[in-house]
Amino acid sequence: MAKQPMLKFVTVERDMPVKRDAGIRKEDFREIYAEYAAEKAREQSGRCSQCGVPYCQSHCPLHNNIPDWLRLTAEGRLQEAYEVSQATNTFPEICGRICPQDRLCEGNCVIEQSGHGTVTIGAVEKYITDTAWEEGWVQPISPAQERTESVGIIGAGPGGLAAADVLRRAGVQVTVYDRYDRAGGLLTYGIPGFKLEKDVVMRRNEQLEKGGVTFELNCNVGEDITFAELRDRHDAVIIATGVYKTREIEAPGVGAGGLVRAIDFLTASNRKSFGDPVEEFDSGMLNAEGKRVVVIGGGDTAMDCVRTSVRQGATSVKCLYRRDRANMPGSQREVKNAEEEGVIFEWLSAPKGFAGDPVTGVMVQKMRLGAPDATGRQAPEVIDGADYVEEADLVIMALGFEPENLPTLWDQPELPVTRWGTVKAEFTTGATDLEGVYAVGDIVRGASLVVWAIRDGRDCAEAILAKLDTPDAIAAE
Incomplete structure (x- = not known):
């Protein structure tokens, strides 16, 4: 009788892939975690309890069939594990690297609730698909039959690319339009290489390009092509632009030199990693080398900025956040990684203004947590008389992102938007009130997770396919 490969969580402890030493890893932009070896991946997958109600799956936005691909990995059936993983997730190796598993699948693992330490779901997910690429199991998209219908997708980020993948596999003609010179959106230019190496x-x-997806890069909708032209050109249009407008802060000294936006800082760094000429980086404006850096914000973008600053050779890196550690929105795993690399976190601290031009310091006001706000989180309150100045040569604003004014930029006043500027779209399908126009990802949700954008893109593509397959319903409208 074969030895039971599962239910090993009582005898086998949780074991993450080896993390490179902080003193070494902060010298480069390579990913910080090593790959599992085959035996270790089988061992850790075998810790899954195969529970009757898999909370890991229900708390995954994509509802990935996690218990099944863990079992297949534990049994050494890795190609089947890849096929199960790929069935619900367009980019499992990317989610395995950057998803906040501590808040989603792993954070809801049953065996963690019982004190045994969660299954290392993200690391196994990454291992499965990386192995699939190495073994040649990832095949080019090859539709069984070509279709005449076409879909235009505005934005080559995770939501747009997920939709492109599903549509192209069904034989639909797909063109993706993006303002940048490389596809990938924030996967390419927003997330640093130490979390997601760019060859991934x-x-x-x-794969998408070889499978027949057409990319129109360096293309600004509203300038190089109008939105109306896109609607005329395609049977359906998906808006997947994401949100890139930085939230501003109103405080004395905001216009000083040395205050930069997080998206500009991260994009410049990623472009340098590609070997691109970046004048703002080479001039020092978007380069932390030799500078005292202060990052303002507590989300994952702020974590990317502090850890990038360390690798660029900053003399010191501090992060100001107005709440405490327990209430920060960013991944606790990323906070720990940053602290290991020498970042100092100033909790319960908020900017009051900026000294000097170019900047020489941040005027900081200390906070305490008071009564809960409308969201249920404790609202920060200023502590009178506790202000101080944090010296800085470079201040990076990582306060979150807002949608651009698409109705104005695209000369489409009828495009339905919410009072926050996000596009109004139907839940699950992404359909808007404009015939044949859909929207997915952050431009609908506001700044959110990559995994939600993938979910939205896939759902939207399925809805479009269903509509294309029911021409009578279209004609009746």
Whole structure:
């Protein structure tokens, strides 16, 4: 009788892939976690309890069939594990790297609730698909039959690319329009290489291109092509632009030199990693080398900025956040990684203004947590008389992102938007009130997770396919 490969959580402890030493890893932009070896992946997958109600799956936005691909990995049936993983997730190797598993699948693992330490779901997910690429199991998209209908997708980020993948596999003609010179959106230019090495994204872009997806890059909708022209050109249009407008802060000294936006800072760094000429980086404006850096914000973008600053050679890196550690929105795993690399966190601290031009310091006011606000979180309150100045040569604003004014930019006043500027779209399908126009990802949700954008893109593509297959319903409208 074969030895039971599962239910090993009582005898086998949780064991993450080896993390490179902080003193070494902060010298480069390579990913910080090593790959599992095959035996270790089987061992850790075998810790899954195969519970009757898999909370890991129900708390995953994609509802990935996690218990099944863990079992297949534990049994050494890795190609089947890849096929199960790929069935619900367009980019499992990307989610395995950047999803906040501590808040989603792993954070809801049953055996963690019982004190045994969660299954290392993210690390196994990454291992399965990385192995699939190495073994040649990831095949180019090859539709069984070509269709005449076409869909235009505005934005080559995770939501747009997920929709492109589903549509193209069904034989639909797909064109993706993006303002940047490489596809991938924030996967390419927003997330640093130490979390997501760029060849991982580029090989997916290449797979889509070889599979027949057309990319129109360096294309600004509203300038190089109008939205109306896109609607005329395609049977359906998906808006998947994401949200890139930085939230502003109103305080004395805001216009000083040395205050930069997080998206500009991260994009410049990622472009340098590609070997691109970046004048703002080379001039020092978007380069932390030799500078005292202060990052304002507590989300994952702020964590990306502090850890990038360390690798660029900053003399010191501090992060100001107005709430405490327990209430910050960013991944606790990323906070720990940053602290290991020398970042100092100033909790319960908020900017009051900026000294000097170029900046020489941040005027900081200390906070305490008071009564809960409308969201249920404790609202920060200023502590009188506790202000101080934090010296800085470079201040990076990582306060979150807002949608651009698309109705104005695209000369589409009838495009339905909410009072927050996000596009109004139907839940699950992404359909808007404009015939044949859909929207997915952050431009609908506001700044959110990559995994939600993938979910939205896939759902929207399925809804479009269903509509294309029911021409009578279209004609009746």
